[in-house]
Amino acid sequence: MSKNILVLSGSPRKGGNSDLLCDEFIRGAVESGNKVEKIFIRDKKIAYCxxxxYCGKSDGICAIKDDMKDILDKMHMADVIVMSSPVYFYSIDAQMKTVIDRTLAQWTKIKNKEFYYIMTAADDSKNAMACTLECFRGFASCISGSKEMGVIYGTGAHEAGSIKNHPAMNEAYLMGRGV
Structure with missing residues (x-):
């Protein structure tokens, strides 16, 4: 059965390592017949919460008028949400954190989503990504009916494009095919 997949690429670099892993996930998911949309968060105007x-008094409508309304609409429509971020100081980057915080307006209305997480770090150890993964999991745990479906660890990736020869590329592709 085909699923609607929303990929939230938190990479600050187009063609950066976490963004490239998103593209491999997408390639696999599309080959399996799914409908996929990727949002490159950096290209959107999203203010901080x-x-x-105001959202609590206005049925989930945020007082801030920017691109987040469209992202929230897409989150509602998605069966699957892929969240991707490079690791910055053992956590998610500002782009992804801003999106997560801005879901405050409607987080109780977003339900029953499958989540996949993609992370990249210059560090060679998956342990360096533990806090980042907990940030993703913390968000998903607030979404009623959420299910974690998979995690991609792009370790040892610092320079843009250095992930291209990493096993995580194939893992992302195969994970996308398996949605």
């Missing part, structure tokens, strides 16, 4: 809680 101000904690004003």
């Amino acid at each position: 101000t904690g004003c809680y």
Whole structure:
């Protein structure tokens, strides 16, 4: 059965390592007959959540008028959400964190999603990604009915494109095919 897949690429570099892994996941998912849309977060205008809680008084409508409304709409429509980020100081990058924080407006309305996580780091150890993975998992645990389906660890990837010869490329492709 074909699924609607939303890929949130948090990479600050187009063609960066985590973005390249997203593309491999997408290639596999499309080959398996799924509908996929990738949002390169850096290209969107997304302001920080101000904690004003206007959304709580306005049925999930955020006071900030930017590209986040469209992203939230796509999150609602998706069966699968892929979240990707490079590891910065053992955590997710600012682009991804901003998206997560801005889901505050509708996080109780986003339900029953399958989640895949893609991470890259210059460090060679998966342990360096533990906090990043916990950030993703923390978000998903707030989504009713969420299921973690897979994790890609792109270790030892610093320079843009250095992930191309890493086993994570094939892992991402195969994970996408298996959606």
